[in-house]
Amino acid sequence: MSYAQKVKEHAAKSSDASDITTIEAARAEVAALKELFGNLNTSSAGVGRQSVTVDNYPRWFRKSDSRSCMTKEDYAKYCNIVGPRGYTFDQAIQCGIDTRSSTGMAIPDEESYHLWRGWYDKMIFQRHGFPAGAIHPCDLDYSKIDTSKVPKNLNDYCVSTRIRAARNISGFGMPPGTTRGERRAVEAIVKEGLATLTGELAGKYYSLTDMSKAEEDSLQADHFLFQKPNPSAMISGCGGCRDWPDARGIYHNKDKTFLVWVNEEDQMRIISMQPGGDVFQVFKRWVDAANAIAKVVSGKGMKFMTDPHAGMLSSCVSNLGTGLRASMHIKLPNIIKLLTQEGLESFCSKIRMACRGTGGEHTAAGSDGKVDISNNDRLGKSEVTLVQIMIDGVTKLINFEERIAAGEGAAVAKEMNAQTQIA
């Protein structure tokens, strides 16, 4: 029986000492308690965490989903429910107090997702507008993508296209809650699995600890390699950067059009990217890679962490569901001149897109009007739907851009300002 199963069984019982009537039952209860609390098996001291009370409730949250919807009652309900990695609810909310996390909450492992389910349901609704009990759809059939309306001269505007999503393997903690041993086991499994990929996906794994300075500098300069997250990032505030760079690394194919980040914010971030705007090719490669990795994982008798409601689990509530971000770096100087970057961002958010500078969140557009445009949703819509939203949005924006160049600025401004929020 799995540990999670034992936990469920134990939860179903509510015996206390006075219920015990036979010596056999008593011995069984003592043995069960001692086994559940592994401390007792290995330590002569036999101590465990004591409960906290609602006195321990944070005095504030920084601006985040946690601040928007947490109550003392939520806290009281979950603050003493501790999963197998000993990671507490307090540790999970700490990033909402000490960092600039927009969610203000981590998911340390699959067990805690289930143990704190009521709270995550509430938070997911706050973040994604996705109601408790709703089933998240998954669709990786890239043949459904419609690129027929994309302008033929797309590459005059689009510099590059990128799709990424997270995957985590069931049975191991995610970065916030993982142990060192689990982190290394995940790295070994992923490294071994990726080594079996062939064709376009064939490549090599580079461990962050073994990488030469030259390799590291070159990968970072080209924006392929992740860096250690800064202390104000969510993943730092929830313990996800412990032991950095131990057991982190990057896999890429020869052309660097397919990459896997290992043990950064998630166990895996699968990335497909290339210059220009051929989103079909980028998405197809991403799906092929995700399927190939899933096959490798299932070949080892393992599976990804998934849930009917939350889809693919991730360290961050913002990345539940598909965890998919499809983005283009695209030049829209006329729109920005007409509406400012803020105006463009506002329009994008209404059509469920996100727009930012290519340096990341809260950065300015380049002097050539280059911005990063992506789908805004992650959960409740399928991968195919999200990529299509990105394609349609970009098509619309390029159309506006060209009309402004053709002297229709006033009409375009009116049209963009009149855009209402779509569902």
Place this chain on the structure above:
Amino acid sequence: MSYAQKVKEHAAKSSDASDITTIEAARAEVAALKELFGNLNTSSAGVGRQSVTVDNYPRWFRKSDSRSCMTKEDYAKYCNIVGPRGYTFDQAIQCGIDTRSSTGMAIPDEESYHLWRGWYDKMIFQRHGFPAGAIHPCDLDYSKIDTSKVPKNLNDYCVSTRIRAARNISGFGMPPGTTRGERRAVEAIVKEGLATLTGELAGKYYSLTDMSKAEEDSLQADHFLFQKPNPSAMISGCGGCRDWPDARGIYHNKDKTFLVWVNEEDQMRIISMQPGGDVFQVFKRWVDAANAIAKVVSGKGMKFMTDPHAGMLSSCVSNLGTGLRASMHIKLPNIIKLLTQEGLESFCSKIRMACRGTGGEHTAAGSDGKVDISNNDRLGKSEVTLVQIMIDGVTKLINFEERIAAGEGAAVAKEMNAQTQIA
């Protein structure tokens, strides 16, 4: 009976299920286990931390006492012994992996000090050369201080004098392991207690959260107020800066010659300081303050965390024992010119003193040759002894400084270079 007491009692027993022969004993054992593992009382899920194995051993430590003396056997022995605040041995060593801590180890609370005692004994010996079982002396009798040899013109050299030491109240976690509720309770107790002080010690408590920007800037400019420790500090790496600035603050008297830092690296840092070199007055004020605070604490039925071997407990192994640092900012331009700052530092370490720039560790002396000189030891010698070491060392250094000015540079250099390490 206190929780710590219960832990000790439980540690003394090693019963397992098969030892139980009567129903009463069984019920008692079940009740004791359920009480110790508070999770069961408050959570319907009834889950607890599972054991980790030696696979979880860190791949490296940064340069620190932990790196110097930890073995996999030490780790295996303590990695699953968890105290009442759920703070793990892994959390305590994390600062040795991720930060520039010179110890590489935190002490989260009194219970964990006892639970991990074998390891702390080893580490204390590594850090302080103080063997397991040895009794730490305490002596606050300031009348024993001998300042008769201090040069009359001390203030020509000495800019200021400062003495500080840590105090933590038993029953509450120290900053690395404390809960939010405990941290606030400590703040309330300390604030209330300090408000009863009279005479020279009378002053006011300023909470970091309530302080005006002007008050904060003014206190920081004068080096009275602590700042949020940076992410590479030991206290950041062990969780001691969670919820910053909640429940932190500073008390000071009218002249700012007596200060108490609350919930920075320790629950309390008691500080006495003033311009010039009157170390007797500074030490007397410090002792009066420490005694007055002890009286307030005992008046509330509480006591400081102390141990016959480790003296006053502190978050940091480096501050065990007295936790006392007596320092002077003193101008020694001739010595630095003759021997370099490195040479001065080396000489100081041989006479059990520490020397650094006045900007803190690893900073350079001022252009006027101003350095910060302090006692180097904390544990195994009494407060009186440590202050006397500082006085005698400074007296010796000023003597050298004056002899160099009088043209005896060659003789002084020879003498200083010939200094051997004293015990």
